[in-house]
Amino acid sequence: MSDRAVPGDDRADDRRAREAVAATGPTVRAMAPGRVNLIGDHTDHTGGLVLPMAIDLATTVTGVRTGNRVVLRSADEPEPAVVPLDVGDPTRVSPPWARYVAGVVAELRPTEGFEGTVSTTVPIGAGLSSSAALEVAVALVLGADGADVLALAQLGRRAEQRASGVPCGIMDQLASVAGRDGHALLIDCHALTVAPVALPDDVEVVVVDSGEARALSGSAYAERVAQCALAEAVIGPLRLAAPGAEVAIDDTVVRARARHVLTENARVRLAAEALAARDPAMVGAAMAQSHASLRDDFAVSTAVLDTLVGRLGAAPGVYGARLTGAGFGGCAVALCTPGALDRWGPERSWRVRPSPGARVEGPARG
Structure with missing residues (x-):
């Protein structure tokens, strides 16, 4: 979600869509925080050290698993993300924010689609990892294993790279997944170890x-x-x-x-x-x-x-x-x-x- 768009005005359609989703079955909800990096920038892509922390600004994805595509609507975006499960190149998906959803779908290859909504308190395009928070939350609602912290972070990193073409490191996704209340995280981006620091x-x-x-x-x-x-x-x-x-x-x-x-x-x-x-x-x-x-x-x-x-x-x-x-x-x-x-x-x-x-x-x- 690093390309911010002007919020849409069609709130009635969005409300009806949410009501339709809520009526179809059990709701799945996932939350992923943004992050702020206290120190250690442009070191993660060389396997170095970083000291970020997950923050109390987050992205939430809510909806139901259904169908053969992923459909997400956001009040912050005028167009929904509509991604088929067999999506090929995420960079060709439109609108731009949907590419991050497509990157996750392309990496995870879920057998069942999803329909729901996205809400976020992470400022978009501000360098607080709004895209990583979206990727992690989408992966979780699509069935990724949240207990495997490292695998989830690596999936999110690959999704970001496929969606944006940017050869990013793993700091953003790992901080979002491994955050700990009251602690910053000393991350070794080569060994992929996380040490909480109060x-x-x-x-x-x-x-x-x-x-x-x-x-x-x-x-x-x-x-x-x-x-x-x-x-x-x-x-x-x-x-x-x-x-x-x-x-x-x-x-x-x-x-x-x-x-x-x-x-x-x-x-x-x-x-x-x-x-x-x-x-x-x-x-x-x-x-x-x-x-x-x-x-x-x-x-x-x-x-x-x-x-x-x-x-x-x-x-x-x-x-x-x-x-x-x-x-x-x-x-x-x-x-x-x-x-x-x-x-x-x-x-x-x-x-x-x-x-x-x-x-x-x-x-x-x-």
Whole structure:
């Protein structure tokens, strides 16, 4: 759902469709949260370290298993997603948001269709993993095994790649599936291990929307992945290399990309240790360094994001701030004392808390 559309006006038809779905049989309902990444961006696609958390903004899919196609309607989209079970190329499906549904169908290949509705509180196109939340929720209502956390996350990642053509890592889907109440998640994206790290009670996480919508399919994300691959051809796996190893790379741009990944992995380790030690000032310092690296070495920030992060970092009670997600627009995240950003403006902001991962809330009687 990274291509946001203007909500439709045909609410009466949507209501009748929901009533028809409710009348056909047992309702299946699944919820999948979005995520915010505290630190560790553009490291997951090289098998590095990330420190995200699932958040209390989520996508819910509700309906019944029926027929030979998946039909989903959303108040946030003027056209429904209508996907046959034998869908071929998800990138050819229209409207654009339906491609993520099609990616899941193409990967899961369910034997029974689904008809229902999608609702979400995850801001679309803001870098909070609205597409991953949709993919995971759709997979669950179509019968994917929610108990196999890793397999569900991997399915969602493959669906995203098929739908968008973006060679994304696994962070977004794994954070949505494996979220834990009150905890961030230290994820090793090579070993695919998840270690919960408690978030202290005396800090808040606030997400602030820059106002620049983000769509990775139209960004230089794939180019950055390719540049990391070029770096690995010289110095080996970036996940294993120590900061400083990048000096062996002659190409100045590729060297800078590698420098970000190597130093970012080190910052993730530091931030996780500082969070566990209840040292928010150290976490905040790592976040500020991370943003500078994403701006200068990885070149995925924007002037608007840089200004926003600077303002946040200078606000009383803020330990640190950075862009969150892949960049190219979207949101910034700030770690702060409780209430420090309650009157923040003019940008939209959300105080988010680390929340449980995806779950099936049905079947239940509709």
